[in-house]
Amino acid sequence: MKFNVIVAWLFLFAVLSINICRAVEPIVPDRIDLFSLKNVRITDGPFKAIEEKDHQYLLTLEPDRLLSWFRREAGLTPKAQPYPFWESDLSMRLGPLAGHILGFYLSSMSMMYDTTGDEKILERLRYVLKEMKECQDARGDGYLLATINGRQLFDEVAKGNIKTNNPTINGVWEPVYIMNKLMLGLHNAYRRCGLEEAKPILVGMADWFGTAILDKLSHENVQKLLVCEHGSINESFIDVYNDTDDKKYLEWAKRLNDEDMWVPLSQKKDILPGWHANTQIPKFTGFADVYRYTGDRKLFDASEFFWNLVVDKHTWVNGGNSTGEHFFPENEFENRVNNIGGPESCNSVNLMRLTESLYRLDGSMKKIDYYERVLYNHILANYDPHEGMCTYYTPMRPGHYRVYATKYNSFWCCVGTGFEAPAKFAQMIYAHDCDSLFVNLFVPSTVSWNEKGIELVQQTRFPDENRTELTVHVQNETTFNLKIRKPYWVEGKSFSVNVNGTAVAAANTEDGYVSCERVWKNGDRVTIEFSPAIDVAYLKNSKKYVSIQYGPIVMAVSTADPTLPATEFRKERLTLGYYALGDWQTPVVYGTPEEIKQRLSRKEGKALTLVYRVPSESDSFELVPFNGIHFNRYTIYFRCLENSDAMDRFRKGIKDRFEAQKKLDEMTIDKVVVGNFASEKEHKMEAVNSHWAHRFDSIWRDARNGGYIMYEMKVEPGRPQLLYLVFMSNDFGQRTFDVLLDGTVLETINMAKESDGVKTTLFKRIVAIPESLVKGKERVTIKIHAKPGNTAGGVWELRTLSTENQADVPDVYQYELIFGVAPR
Numbered sequence: 103m104k105f106n107v108i109v110a111w112l113f114l115f116a117v118l119s120i121n122i123c124r125a126v127e128p129i130v131p132d133r134i135d136l137f138s139l140k141n142v143r144i145t146d147g148p149f150k151a152i153e154e155k156d157h158q159y160l161l162t163l164e165p166d167r168l169l170s171w172f173r174r175e176a177g178l179t180p181k182a183q184p185y186p187f188w189e190s191d192l193s194m195r196l197g198p199l200a201g202h203i204l205g206f207y208l209s210s211m212s213m214m215y216d217t218t219g220d221e222k223i224l225e226r227l228r229y230v231l232k233e234m235k236e237c238q239d240a241r242g243d244g245y246l247l248a249t250i251n252g253r254q255l256f257d258e259v260a261k262g263n264i265k266t267n268n269p270t271i272n273g274v275w276e277p278v279y280i281m282n283k284l285m286l287g288l289h290n291a292y293r294r295c296g297l298e299e300a301k302p303i304l305v306g307m308a309d310w311f312g313t314a315i316l317d318k319l320s321h322e323n324v325q326k327l328l329v330c331e332h333g334s335i336n337e338s339f340i341d342v343y344n345d346t347d348d349k350k351y352l353e354w355a356k357r358l359n360d361e362d363m364w365v366p367l368s369q370k371k372d373i374l375p376g377w378h379a380n381t382q383i384p385k386f387t388g389f390a391d392v393y394r395y396t397g398d399r400k401l402f403d404a405s406e407f408f409w410n411l412v413v414d415k416h417t418w419v420n421g422g423n424s425t426g427e428h429f430f431p432e433n434e435f436e437n438r439v440n441n442i443g444g445p446e447s448c449n450s451v452n453l454m455r456l457t458e459s460l461y462r463l464d465g466s467m468k469k470i471d472y473y474e475r476v477l478y479n480h481i482l483a484n485y486d487p488h489e490g491m492c493t494y495y496t497p498m499r500p501g502h503y504r505v506y507a508t509k510y511n512s513f514w515c516c517v518g519t520g521f522e523a524p525a526k527f528a529q530m531i532y533a534h535d536c537d538s539l540f541v542n543l544f545v546p547s548t549v550s551w552n553e554k555g556i557e558l559v560q561q562t563r564f565p566d567e568n569r570t571e572l573t574v575h576v577q578n579e580t581t582f583n584l585k586i587r588k589p590y591w592v593e594g595k596s597f598s599v600n601v602n603g604t605a606v607a608a609a610n611t612e613d614g615y616v617s618c619e620r621v622w623k624n625g626d627r628v629t630i631e632f633s634p635a636i637d638v639a640y641l642k643n644s645k646k647y648v649s650i651q652y653g654p655i656v657m658a659v660s661t662a663d664p665t666l667p668a669t670e671f672r673k674e675r676l677t678l679g680y681y682a683l684g685d686w687q688t689p690v691v692y693g694t695p696e697e698i699k700q701r702l703s704r705k706e707g708k709a710l711t712l713v714y715r716v717p718s719e720s721d722s723f724e725l726v727p728f729n730g731i732h733f734n735r736y737t738i739y740f741r742c743l744e745n746s747d748a749m750d751r752f753r754k755g756i757k758d759r760f761e762a763q764k765k766l767d768e769m770t771i772d773k774v775v776v777g778n779f780a781s782e783k784e785h786k787m788e789a790v791n792s793h794w795a796h797r798f799d800s801i802w803r804d805a806r807n808g809g810y811i812m813y814e815m816k817v818e819p820g821r822p823q824l825l826y827l828v829f830m831s832n833d834f835g836q837r838t839f840d841v842l843l844d845g846t847v848l849e850t851i852n853m854a855k856e857s858d859g860v861k862t863t864l865f866k867r868i869v870a871i872p873e874s875l876v877k878g879k880e881r882v883t884i885k886i887h888a889k890p891g892n893t894a895g896g897v898w899e900l901r902t903l904s905t906e907n908q909a910d911v912p913d914v915y916q917y918e919l920i921f922g923v924a925p926r
Contacts, residue, residue: 125347128394130402134465134533134540136458137549139216139294142528146546147563148482148729149527155490156524157214159509160207161222165230168207169237171200171248176237187675189513196275199515201248204230205280206518208287212294213525227291231299234288238303244310246284246303249277259327260318266329268378281307282333282384283518289341301345308342312354321357328360331381336388340395355392359401364389368404372411375431379424380515383412383452390459402463409460412453413472418498419639419649419738420483420656420728421476422450425498436644439739442678442796444497450480451519458529465533467614470542471590471654473530477543478565479656481523483729486672492520494677500647500737501661501683503671511674532558538583540615544570544630556580556622565634565655565727566710572628580622585615586630591653596633602626636702636712638695640742647739648695650702650712650725657712657725659689661735671733680777680796685741686756686917689714689723692743721749755917762912769910771823771902772816777801785813791888798863802830802896805839810887810894815902817876822906825869825884828899829853831860839894842885843875853895862915864898868908 144150166182171190173180184190188199208230215223238246245253255274258264269276288304291297316324339355342348363385366373374382386405393401415432417423422445424430425438454476461469484492486506493504494516507517532549533540539551544564550557555577562570572584588597588611599606599616610617618628634653641647650657666681691698691714698714705711705724712725728738743749775781777794778801791809794801805811817823825841825848837853849869856867876882888894903911 125345126343126395129397130394130463132462134462134535136462136529136533137551139213139526139528140219141550141552142531142547143217144528144531144545144547149524149545151487152482152485152490153217153524153527155485156210156521157218157220159490160211160214160521161226162509163207165226165233168204169230169233171198171250172204172234172237172246175248175250175252176240178237178240185513186511187513188515196270197250199275199280200250202276202280202283202515203513203518204248205283205285205287206521208284209290210521210525212287212290213522216294217525217528224295224297227295227297228299231288231291231297231303234303235299238306243314244306244308245314246307246310247277247280249274249280252277256315260315262319262323264323264326266326268329268381269331271327271330276331278327278330278332278335281311282335282338285338285341286334289338289345292345305342305346308339308351308354312339312350316354316357324357325361328358329362331378332358332360332385334384334388334391336385337391340388340391343395352395355388356396359389359392360385363408364401364404367408367411368400370403370407372415374408374411374416374429377429378427379416379429380427380446380448380452382408382429383449383456387452387456387459390456390463394463405456405460406464409453409456413468415642418445419651420445420479420496420498421472422446422480422496423453424449433643435642436646438498439641439644439647440499440682442497442499442502442680442682443495444499445480446495447480447484447492447516448519450476451523454481454523461530461533465613467587467590470530470587470614474543474589474654477527477530478654478727478729481527483731484520485524486732490524491672492516492523497679498739499682500685500739500741501688501735503663503666503679503735504732505670505676505679506672508672508674514677516677531560537581538585538617541572541584541586543587554580554582556582558584565653566708568633569629569631572630574622574624574626574628576622576624581620582622583617583619584622584628585617586628588614588616589632589654590614591634591637591651593633593635596631598631600629636699636704638699638702640695641739646742648691648698648742649739650698652704652710652712652727655710656728656738658728658731659723659725659737659740660731661688661737663735666735668733678796680801682796682800683735686752686759688737688741690721690741690743690749690752692745692749698742718753721753759914759917762914762917765912766826766901766903766914769903769905770826771818771904774813774815774900775800776803776897776899782813785815788812798830798898800898802898804893804895804897805886805888806893808888808890808892810885811897812883812885813900814881815884815900817871817879817882817902818904819879820873820877822873823871823876824903824905824908824911825871826899826901826903826911827867827869827886827897828864829857829867830896830898831857831863831865833857833893833896836889836892837894838892839886839888841869842887843871844879844882845885846875848875862918864915864918866911866913866915868903868911870906870908871902 167185170180170182170184189203190198211223211227255272265272285304285307288300292300336355336358339351343351363382386408389401390405412423416429425441426443427446457469457473491507493506494514496504531543531545531547544562546562548559557575559573560570586599601618606618637651638648702712702714705713710727715722743752774785789811791806792803792811794803833853840850841848886894
């Protein structure tokens with residue numbers, strides 16, 4: 103009786119809560135519907151844990167700090183100082199991206215209200231909307247941006263004075279992108295939370311941009327404006343059209359489709375390599391929305407082709423795409439796997455939004471397969487378990503690590519999308535059409551199909567446990583089709599479905615689902631059991647690396663590194679970890695994918711763990727789900743050698759390199775780790791015209807056009823010794839410089855000449871230190887001084903060595919040839 107009352111109240115709540123409905127129906131209806139987040143609740147497991155941390159974190163953010171720049175630009179006194187870094191740092195190359203986080207905040211809080219029903223969220227949103235309205239009303243024309251001097255910028259734009267690149271319009275960082283984020287947030291507050299006060303603010307922004315900017319620009323100038331990253335501004339105008347049924351917004355939306363993207367993609371041309379990935383992805387969500395309300399098939403074709411292109415040709419095993427924020431040719435995966443800037447979090451969050459949109463249109467199983475992969479292996483993996491903060495990049499480089507945002511001092515774009523994702527973890531677990539309920543993902547959760555008076559409860563410990571159980575709750579006996587996804591990753595015929603202990607016939611499988619159509623009674627139970635396959639796959643267009651999956655779960659090796667300080671995993675302003683390992687320091691496998699698979703087995707125990715076993719115990723290792731590895735180094739892509747003989751040579755090379763490194767360390771008096779700020783500070787570095795960057799497992803530093811680098815280094819007084827320097831073999835251009843000790847030139851080096859013909863990426867250069875120059879000294883100053891018009895370095899490492907015989911100094915870089923590493 104108690105349950106029946108609950109169901110009745112849920113149904114009444116659903117009817118009463120639909121106080122805001124579509125003003126206009128789309129021309130192209132959706133094939134399948136996703137449940138509102140109000141109707142789905144994740145009940146347990148890692149997704150629930152991160153959702154709760156995100157919920158708590160959002161409520162700690164101070165609205166007045168997020169609104170600070172808006173009040174300033176409206177001519178109103180701010181009530182608090184803005185948050186730092188991307189939100190306010192005037193010293194950045196492009197200036198601050200002021201206001202973008204408020205847009206993410208509005209969307210995230212609205213979705214979190216859907217997900218939790220927390221009334222405190224509504225209180226915060228009402229306050230923010232009141233403040234936004236005050237800022238908008240200060241001038242009364244609908245303009246609402248925090249962009250510094252944004253009005254002056256758009257005054258020039260309206261006159262046709264437009265100079266764009268990506269990411270600027272007339273030198274200003276992405277103002278239309280910020281507008282889009284705000285409009286998406288306002289629409290979410292209006293639609294999800296029923297906050298009517300959001301609608302006039304949203305409509306005012308759309309009216310201002312439409313009349314003050316779009317109506318004054320030619321088609322060519324609008325397209326020029328769209329060169330700069332603008333999110334899915336076309337989608338925002340469709341939202342306003344949907345809310346008002348005023349066709350002027352639809353006409354404006356149609357003008358905001360970037361032809362550089364949708365035209366070639368609608369013609370099935372892969373033009374993506376070289377383009378900034380996250381600039382493009384949201385546009386296609388907008389194209390799909392414009393298609394819904396216009397029926398222009400070319401826009402759908404462009405979106406569908408783009409999605410398939412990214413997923414099939416530009417995606418890593420974890421579901422993320424690109425490196426260093428840009429798409430690249432499919433044949434470059436092997437070269438890119440060692441990049442320390444792997445897939446960007448924003449890309450995956452936005453591609454998930456596009457996947458949701460296209461799935462509603464076509465209901466394809468491929469969309470679910472991808473969504474599951476990226477949700478478990480990129481999105482869930484993004485969040486640290488302590489504070490729930492997100493990463494910017496997820497390097498694919500073997501043995502690398504991620505850097506997490508701080509709570510209140512980072513505020514890069516991936517912090518913003520990092521707000522959003524946990525609020526909607528439940529979005530694709532279930533779906534429905536008129537008479538079928540689809541179970542797409544195995545996540546502990548409940549779904550209420552209020553129109554049918556049905557609640558479904560899912561209990562599972564997947565992937566630690568290979569089963570899930572569904573319990574049906576209905577007020578009255580009800581006929582519907584329960585369609586349970588049979589994933590592509592199931593081993594053989596291991597997938598079984600039982601209803602109240604009776605097996606469901608395999609013949610009921612269609613479109614990737616096992617169909618259970620029947621008259622359902624309250625308390626009916628459905629048990630699903632399966633055996634995930636272990637999959638070993640080569641990296642795209644390469645046989646040099648493999649990845650390992652257990653079902654949809656990317657498996658990885660976690661490696662503790664006591665030399666890597668805990669502070670390196672969380673940085674206020676850095677998004678990359680710069681301290682990389684070489685291939686020889688990471689787990690290595692050998693053989694074909696099938697041979698590697700035969701050496702893998704699941705370890706007994708509650709938690710999912712795979713064991714890779716080979717005759718040499720030192721080469722055996724355990725793998726765990728990548729999404730559970732935090733504050734450690736990890737390996738997702740494993741270096742793969744051809745056979746056991748190659749493995750023997752590789753293993754011997756590791757041993758020989760270790761011995762060479764040990765010998766070098768033993769003769770080292772002092773060492774500067776270039777680019778390591780602690781080491782450089784310890785050695786009292788001074789520099790003029792010096793630059794640094796990361797490459798080949800570490801950081802280099804150079805000095806340009808007469809500049810120099812200086813370090814104070816230890817020596818052994820009264821005896822000849824050596825200065826050991828490390829350079830890159832393929833540096834080019836004018837690179838002549840002096841090496842000085844306490845002002846005396848030891849040697850003049852022409853790097854371009856000396857590196858010619860070197861077959862390794864890095865190489866050593868040894869300079870003799872005469873006894874006379876260190877007599878009575880324990881420390882000296884080493885200066886590397888570029889000639890005018892020349893560059894000194896880049897330099898990777900400096901050592902002083904306690905030998906005068908250069909032949910005694912081991913060459914640790916020769917082993918790159920054994921490891922198969924060529925100059926890059």
